[in-house]
Amino acid sequence: MNLMNALKVVLLMVCVAAMSWGCEPQPDDLKLFDQFVVSTNRDANADFGSYLTYFMQSDTIGLVSNIPNDDTIIVGSYYARPVVNQVKSNLNARGYQSVDSDENPDLAVKAYVVKDLNIFQDYVYPPGYYYPGYGYYSYYYYPPYVQTYAYNTGVLVVEIIDLKNITPQNEVAVIWTAHLGDVFSSVDLVQQTIEAIDQAFQQSTYITRQ
Numbered sequence: 322m323n324l325m326n327a328l329k330v331v332l333l334m335v336c337v338a339a340m341s342w343g344c345e346p347q348p349d350d351l352k353l354f355d356q357f358v359v360s361t362n363r364d365a366n367a368d369f370g371s372y373l374t375y376f377m378q379s380d381t382i383g384l385v386s387n388i389p390n391d392d393t394i395i396v397g398s399y400y401a402r403p404v405v406n407q408v409k410s411n412l413n414a415r416g417y418q419s420v421d422s423d424e425n426p427d428l429a430v431k432a433y434v435v436k437d438l439n440i441f442q443d444y445v446y447p448p449g450y451y452y453p454g455y456g457y458y459s460y461y462y463y464p465p466y467v468q469t470y471a472y473n474t475g476v477l478v479v480e481i482i483d484l485k486n487i488t489p490q491n492e493v494a495v496i497w498t499a500h501l502g503d504v505f506s507s508v509d510l511v512q513q514t515i516e517a518i519d520q521a522f523q524q525s526t527y528i529t530r531q
Contacts (some may be wrong), residue, residue, distance in 0.1 A: 326453075335416040338393060339529065341360070342492035347387045354467060357439070357501045357502055357503070357504075357507070357516070357517035357520075358502060358503070358518050359499065359500070359501050359520045359521050359524065360499070360500045360501075361497070361498065361500075361521050361524050361525050362497070362498045362499075363496065363497050363498075363525065363527065364483075364494060364495070364496040364497070367483065367494070367497070367526055369496075369497075369528050369530075370529065370530055370531070371427075372417065372427040372428050372429050372483075372485060372530075373415065373417065373418060373424045373427055373530065374418045374419075374420045374424065374425075374428070374480055375412060375417050375418070375419060375420070375426050375427065375428035375429065375430050375481075376419070376420055376421065376422045376424075376426040376428070376429055376430070377405060377409060377419065377429070377430035377431075377432075378405070378431075379402075379405055380397065380401050380402045380405060381401055381405070382397070382400075382404055382405065382432040382433050382434065382477075383431070383432070383433030383434070384433060384434050384436060385433055385435045385436065386435075386436040386437075396402070399511070400510065400514070402512060403511050403514065403515060404432050404477065404514060404518070405432065407514075407518045407519070408432060408479055408518055409430075409431060409507050411518065411519065411522040412430070412528075415522070415528055415529045415531075416529060416530030416531060417530060426484055427483075427484060427485040428481055428482060428483065428484060428485070429446050429481075429482040429484050429493075430479070430480070430481055430482070431478075431479070431480045431482065432477065432478065432479045432480075433477075433478055434475050434476070434477050434478070434504060435475065435476045435478055436474075436475045436505075437474045437475070440513070441506045474502070474503050474505060474506075475502055475505040476501065476502035476504065477498050477500070477501040477502060477504055477514060477517070478498065478499070478500055478501075479498070479499040479518070479521065480495050480497070480498050480499075481495070481496055481497040481498075481528075482494070482495050482496070483495075495527065497525065498528060499518075499521035499525075501514065501517040501518065501521060513519045
């Protein structure tokens with residue numbers, strides 16, 4: 322599953338979840354925003370027990386955007402550090418060891434946010450009126466007006482990359498991916514992200530040294 326298809330699945334799951342919550346009687350005002358949607362995918366051929374060490378850059382995650390010149394990195398203690406620390410905490414709990422990049426790690430772990438700005442327009446036709454003609458009704462409408470909408474969607478992506486089995490062509494395989502979101506509509510971004518990272522690993526019991 323490529324990145325764009327995976328993101329579509331996540332956004333579809335968000336919509337389905339929202340519809341199902343809408344059927345519940347008198348939900349809390351913030352209920353629709355209190356959880357991330359979590360999707361994980363793995364390489365079925367990867368033996369997660371064969372890896373021991375990993376490298377993940379500290380305090381830094383990437384930002385990929387469809388807005389020109391918006392691609393950058395997210396650095397610092399507010400969001401990047403909690404994300405990195407929580408991923409490392411889960412990997413360490415599964416028996417893996419964090420090492421520096423120059424220590425020949427078996428795995429590389431990356432985290433980045435995919436930001437998608439969506440803009441669309443809708444033509445709105447005001448109520449019109451009609452008058453009777455010769456055996457038919459002719460309808461006259463006021464001129465339509467255009468409404469423009471813009472919204473951001475954002476998904477945090479976490480990838481585990483196999484550095485132990487690099488091909489002769491210097492190619493590497495992404496053996497696990499998690500998509501967590503929506504990061505732009507969250508009520509408590511850091512806490513919800515931490516919970517979503519934990520959920521991603523709970524869904525992936527095969528990630529273990531045991």
